[in-house]
Amino acid sequence: MKDSWQLAVDSWPKGSANRQLSTANFTPAWFLRNPHAQTIWGRIARPRQLVRMRREVLVTPDDDDLVLDHLDVCSGGRSRPPAPEAGATTRRFVLLHGLEGSSYSVYMQGLLAAIARHGAAATVMNFRSCARDPRDVSRMLPNRQRRLYHSGETADFDFLVRTLRAREPEVELLAAGASLGGNVLLKWLGEHPGQTDVAAAATMSVPYDLAAGADHITRLYVARFLRTLKAKALKRDGLDHDAVRRARTFRQFDDAATAPLHGFKDAADYYAQSSSIGFLDRITTPTLCINAADDPFLPRQALDRARAAASPAVELRVTDCGGHTGFIAGAVPWRCAYWAEELMVEWLLER
Numbered sequence: 007m008k009d010s011w012q013l014a015v016d017s018w019p020k021g022s023a024n025r026q027l028s029t030a031n032f033t034p035a036w037f038l039r040n041p042h043a044q045t046i047w048g049r050i051a052r053p054r055q056l057v058r059m060r061r062e063v064l065v066t067p068d069d070d071d072l073v074l075d076h077l078d079v080c081s082g083g084r085s086r087p088p089a090p091e092a093g094a095t096t097r098r099f100v101l102l103h104g105l106e107g108s109s110y111s112v113y114m115q116g117l118l119a120a121i122a123r124h125g126a127a128a129t130v131m132n133f134r135s136c137a138r139d140p141r142d143v144s145r146m147l148p149n150r151q152r153r154l155y156h157s158g159e160t161a162d163f164d165f166l167v168r169t170l171r172a173r174e175p176e177v178e179l180l181a182a183g184a185s186l187g188g189n190v191l192l193k194w195l196g197e198h199p200g201q202t203d204v205a206a207a208a209t210m211s212v213p214y215d216l217a218a219g220a221d222h223i224t225r226l227y228v229a230r231f232l233r234t235l236k237a238k239a240l241k242r243d244g245l246d247h248d249a250v251r252r253a254r255t256f257r258q259f260d261d262a263a264t265a266p267l268h269g270f271k272d273a274a275d276y277y278a279q280s281s282s283i284g285f286l287d288r289i290t291t292p293t294l295c296i297n298a299a300d301d302p303f304l305p306r307q308a309l310d311r312a313r314a315a316a317s318p319a320v321e322l323r324v325t326d327c328g329g330h331t332g333f334i335a336g337a338v339p340w341r342c343a344y345w346a347e348e349l350m351v352e353w354l355l356e357r
Contacts (some may be wrong), residue, residue, distance in 0.1 A: 032325045032345055035336045041300035044329025048344070052112035054143055056119045059109060059130070061140065064169060070151040072162055073137035075109035077118050077128040097178045098170065099128040099354070100204070102163065102187025104211075104331065106234050108136045110143045113184050113210070113331045116344045120351040127177075131166050133159075133187075135238055146234065152242055156264050157186050157216055158280020160194040171203050180354040181207040184331050185303070188212035188295075189282045195293060196285025206357035208294040208350040211331045213304050214286070214312040217277040220256040222305045228256055239263035283308070286316040293320045294353045296346045298328030 038044050059075040066072050077099075099121050103111050109118075109130035121128045132138075133155035139145040155162070170179060181204045183191035188209030195207060213219035232253060239250045239262070249262035260273035270276040278284075295316075299306050313322045325333065333346035 041329040044332030056115040073132040075130045101130045102183035104185030116347040192282035196288040206292045214283040215308040216281045218308045295322045
């Protein structure tokens with residue numbers, strides 16, 4: 007039986023631009039040409055449990071819980087733990103989700119499904135406080151420490167990479183991140199020029215300049231994120247809870263919660279220290295960055311500056327449309343193809 011990607015490809019007319027996974031040839035689905043439609047569609051129409059995952063909880067150096075969800079290599083359609091000694095797993099993807107997302111976010115599930123079709127293993131790192139209860143994916147699982155996570159926090163990812171490398175020294179690690187997770191990944195790569203633990207990386211819809219993104223995104227999207235972010239912050243002592251409640255923008259929330267929780271002077275200091283645009287020139291690992299010019303989370307000018315700042319190791323591809331973590335192609339609504347996710351996986355496997 008053909009998988010959903012192949013069915014979608016077969017549904018396109020011969021000669022369709024989307025039959026080639028190259029940025030210049032991406033054409034959005036005819037019914038999703040608006041950037042907001044591209045951004046929202048998947049969250050409404052896509053399933054959140056496409057693959058079977060195995061959960062693991064690591065204890066971090068500061069005694070917190072780092073929740074991982076593993077996609078193991080498959081045999082006969084049944085998930086099983088990897089067996090490196092038998093040569094079953096030669097490559098492992100390490101995935102990072104976006105703001106208030108998780109391994110159950112639709113784009114993460116899409117990446118995992120694409121990885122599974124290629125027979126590779128994967129590990130999704132759920133940022134602290136973002137992991138979902140597998141029995142009720144609408145419920146977030148709290149972490150134990152006061153701190154949370156943020157766009158520039160790379161220590162947990164570094165800890166995970168070192169843990170996986172120690173467990174499977176012969177397995178090649180390929181990293182992929184979406185939105186906030188992509189910013190974390192790019193910043194980590196820039197912090198570790200010359201590193202060899204991660205062989206290649208790919209990102210989608212990264213907000214390279216956090217200040218520009220915070221000032222650009224509309225309150226329609228911000229309000230959705232702030233519902234859960236505020237709930238977490240209000241459970242932390244030592245914050246101005248009235249200021250947290252009053253926050254209506256990312257900058258206001260980051261002034262009231264993110265900055266004081268994580269040692270920054272204010273939101274401006276947090277953005278300056280955490281934006282991946284300041285680290286792109288130091289990256290030596292082969293890296294693919296996919297963005298849409300119409301991303302409602304980031305102004306086009308930020309993409310131009312990211313391209314100018316990037317090192318030769320970074321390949322930045324910008325489509326005219328695609329929204330934020332959208333990039334949806336296909337001829338009919340019930341046979342959508344998620345172009346960027348497929349491209350990220352194929353690009354990484356070809357390195």
